[in-house]
Amino acid sequence: MSDKNALAEDRTDWAQDRTSLANERTFAGWMRTGMASVAVAIGLKAVFGATDPTWFAKAVASIFLAAALFMFWAARQQACASNARLEEKTTKTQGRTNFTIIAVAMTLGTLATGVILWLI
Numbered sequence: 001m002s003d004k005n006a007l008a009e010d011r012t013d014w015a016q017d018r019t020s021l022a023n024e025r026t027f028a029g030w031m032r033t034g035m036a037s038v039a040v041a042i043g044l045k046a047v048f049g050a051t052d053p054t055w056f057a058k059a060v061a062s063i064f065l066a067a068a069l070f071m072f073w074a075a076r077q078q079a080c081a082s083n084a085r086l087e088e089k090t091t092k093t094q095g096r097t098n099f100t101i102i103a104v105a106m107t108l109g110t111l112a113t114g115v116i117l118w119l120i
Contacts, residue, residue: 016086020093023082027099030075031106037068038110045117058118065114069107076103 041064048057076099083096 020083020086023079023086024093027075027079027094027102030071030078031102034068034071034075034106034110037064037071038113040064041068041117042113045120049120061117062114065110065117068110072103072106072110076100 041061044064045057045061048060051057079094079099080096083093083099
């Protein structure tokens with residue numbers, strides 16, 4: 001009976017580790033989606049930049065930049081909340097600090113992109 005209990009505990013531990021790793025993959029997926037939104041903003045500015053008035057293309061591109069910022073921080077918040085609920089057994093996953101550093105870096109890049117779009 002103890003062998004079955006030990007195997008059941010191992011399976012539970014592995015399931016928790018898989019869930020922790022899935023949390024990281026989900027965070028990465030949201031980061032990629034946010035970066036895709038930044039790419040759409042750049043593309044809109046490139047395609048419709050010659051329109052008159054130019055502020056309209058910039059404003060539409062800014063909507064996608066704002067969506068990217070929301071995605072970065074919503075992903076960070078969800079990843080940190082999920083990490084807090086999970087207990088790692090054999091894996092070492094990213095911590096709250098790493099999620100924050102990534103979100104800050106993406107935010108700074110997105111804001112810089114917005115400044116460049118509005119200045120050009």
